[in-house]
Amino acid sequence: MRSHLLNNTTAEHYRNTVSAGVERVAATLAATERPFSGIDVDELSPLVDAIDLDRPLGDAAAALDELGEVYLRDAVYFHHPRYLGHLNCPVVIPAVLGEAVLSAINSSLDTWDQSAGATLIERRLIDWTAERIGLGPAADGIFTSGGTQSNFQALLLAREEAKVRPEDFTRLRIFTSECSHFSVQKSAKLLGLGPDAVVSVPVDRDKRMRTVALAHALESCVAEGAVPMAVVVTAGTTDFGSIDPLPEIAALCEQFATWMHVDAAYGCGLLASRERRGLLEGIENADSVTVDYHKSFFQPVSSSAVLVRDRATLRHATYHAEYLNPRRMAEERIPNQVDKSLQTTRRFDALKLWMTLRVMGADGIGELFDEVCDLAAEGWQLLAADPRFDVVVEPRISTLVFRYIPAGAASPDEIDRANLHARKALFASGEAIVAGTKVGDRQYLKLTLLNPETTVHDIAAVLDLISGHAESYLGDSLDRAS
Numbered sequence: 001m002r003s004h005l006l007n008n009t010t011a012e013h014y015r016n017t018v019s020a021g022v023e024r025v026a027a028t029l030a031a032t033e034r035p036f037s038g039i040d041v042d043e044l045s046p047l048v049d050a051i052d053l054d055r056p057l058g059d060a061a062a063a064l065d066e067l068g069e070v071y072l073r074d075a076v077y078f079h080h081p082r083y084l085g086h087l088n089c090p091v092v093i094p095a096v097l098g099e100a101v102l103s104a105i106n107s108s109l110d111t112w113d114q115s116a117g118a119t120l121i122e123r124r125l126i127d128w129t130a131e132r133i134g135l136g137p138a139a140d141g142i143f144t145s146g147g148t149q150s151n152f153q154a155l156l157l158a159r160e161e162a163k164v165r166p167e168d169f170t171r172l173r174i175f176t177s178e179c180s181h182f183s184v185q186k187s188a189k190l191l192g193l194g195p196d197a198v199v200s201v202p203v204d205r206d207k208r209m210r211t212v213a214l215a216h217a218l219e220s221c222v223a224e225g226a227v228p229m230a231v232v233v234t235a236g237t238t239d240f241g242s243i244d245p246l247p248e249i250a251a252l253c254e255q256f257a258t259w260m261h262v263d264a265a266y267g268c269g270l271l272a273s274r275e276r277r278g279l280l281e282g283i284e285n286a287d288s289v290t291v292d293y294h295k296s297f298f299q300p301v302s303s304s305a306v307l308v309r310d311r312a313t314l315r316h317a318t319y320h321a322e323y324l325n326p327r328r329m330a331e332e333r334i335p336n337q338v339d340k341s342l343q344t345t346r347r348f349d350a351l352k353l354w355m356t357l358r359v360m361g362a363d364g365i366g367e368l369f370d371e372v373c374d375l376a377a378e379g380w381q382l383l384a385a386d387p388r389f390d391v392v393v394e395p396r397i398s399t400l401v402f403r404y405i406p407a408g409a410a411s412p413d414e415i416d417r418a419n420l421h422a423r424k425a426l427f428a429s430g431e432a433i434v435a436g437t438k439v440g441d442r443q444y445l446k447l448t449l450l451n452p453e454t455t456v457h458d459i460a461a462v463l464d465l466i467s468g469h470a471e472s473y474l475g476d477s478l479d480r481a482s
């Protein structure tokens, strides 16, 4: 069994095993013709359940063969140009290389004595990101598992900075647009705030937070004796890619002495764009910022960070343990990243971004992101000119939200069902994957464009498929009615 341990004596075994895995994945990727096989859970789960985990296969080739059957054959492939579902990007090869290195070396970023250079690399990337945002000389931050954790940590800091005693936590309010990410609500709950803590601020036609409404909400909050703890500004809403008016909101945060958190989980790719960086103007006023490199920097999951304007605020996440990071180490200025993190043992995810920047550079990432934004603009023109579809807002980033509208008479409920059906039927066919959401009370479909290999032709073909599935559903429902 010791031959399976990765060490100085097993380098050859390691090389052969991992190479065989890489070979298998490369062959699979080269041969995938659609983003998904269309298999359903009732078909797939017996295959997984049938495997006896107490009877190992003994060698990697056999395990890879088996994996082909239970996973690779029926995986959802984000690299495919017709994967247009959620905020998942195709990944860049330098980052995948980083991933292979980081799991083999297996540094843990909690303390200097488990990571050495890895800690320094992570710190450089935090500084690099903070500088791109413009957070100023006292900025700092930490890599996290994702936007959800980043938002949670930012709101934890905001709660502590509000300087309210725990018995008064129910007086704290977080203001965020009705289109913001649900992790804001989840965080409020985890932070022990009251059920009314999150104040939902209406959006304008472009799905951006209405600043006038925010100003009113802040005023009423103060008038009622509640405490405005934070405004969560979204720079790239999950559904619409809309960017809240950052400069105006920054001014209100300053006026009400409220923590400004910018959730740029999706919009952070604009930090690397030479063409569109201006869309984030005002972000430099934030007290904290969430960035998800695994969304718009083409990084593998997980790769995310939370940045803060004032590094001193990170102390709210600091605890000292004698066995790990005793206080004297902080005094000796030994860089223990655990002092800033909610996690303890933590992956060296930063290496993926490091390799990406060292091979491609930020401009390379920005170019890829600009390409998908351009594609979304073209897709919008296509949809706006097509009488079969109702499209919601002109995209700022790279999502398109729309719904199929039949030429003949159909009730709004029937149209909802036809759109739901089209999404499901498309998924089951495996030909393309799209997402869905509600706008008002109505069911819409969504294309999230993060793949520069997707073309307008792909979008047009997917729209035809959707229309075909929706039509056949409506045709069948007419048959049922008659």
Ligand SMILES: *Cc1c(COP(=O)(O)O)cnc(C)c1O
Binding pocket: 087, 145, 146, 147, 148, 149, 151, 180, 181, 183, 234, 236, 237, 238, 263, 264, 265, 266, 292, 304
């Ligand atoms: C995706 C997303 C999140 C959550 O990020 P995870 O990495 O999935 O945890 C938060 N905010 C916005 C706006 C997002 O799009």
